[in-house]
Amino acid sequence: MSEPDVPQPSPPVALPVTWRPGVPRLVPYVFAAVIVAGAVIMAIFIAAPFQLPDRIAIVAFGGAVAYVLHLLGRVRVTADEEGVTLVNAVRTHRYSWPEVLAVSMDPGDPWPRVDFSDGRTIGAMGIQGSEKERAARAVAELSALIRERGEAREL
Structure with missing residues (x-):
């Protein structure tokens, strides 16, 4: 039996960074x-x-x-020193690093979901699930940035 591909934690990337779909x-x-x-x-x-x-x-x-x-x-996900910007088809969402809790993408999802401290979960259309390896790398990089920049703390 082979082990499922579990993304290994990656070191945070240099900021600012923008993830955009390639072919899509x-x-x-x-x-x-x-x-x-x-x-x-x-x-x-x-x-x-x-x-x-x-x-x-x-x-x-x-x-x-x-x-x-x-x-x-035009969809994209941008991370900079202040936080994360999710540019989706119709709306743009801007959150500071302490407001960002986690990012997750299950196999078969069209794009990852980003969880925020205000209870919202927003799809990040700038990372397309159809680009399997590229999407997994982008999610791992964004997750590393969330861990490094400080998630919202539990009260």
């Missing part, structure tokens, strides 16, 4: 470029009943879809 980050931007290009081409070559306002609306819709894809592509 490229996908939304490639699709955004294709959609905008398609919208522009469609607006140029669309049939006669469509007028200038219709063509502008087509390009604007392509731009709106590209913006939504940008929201998915």
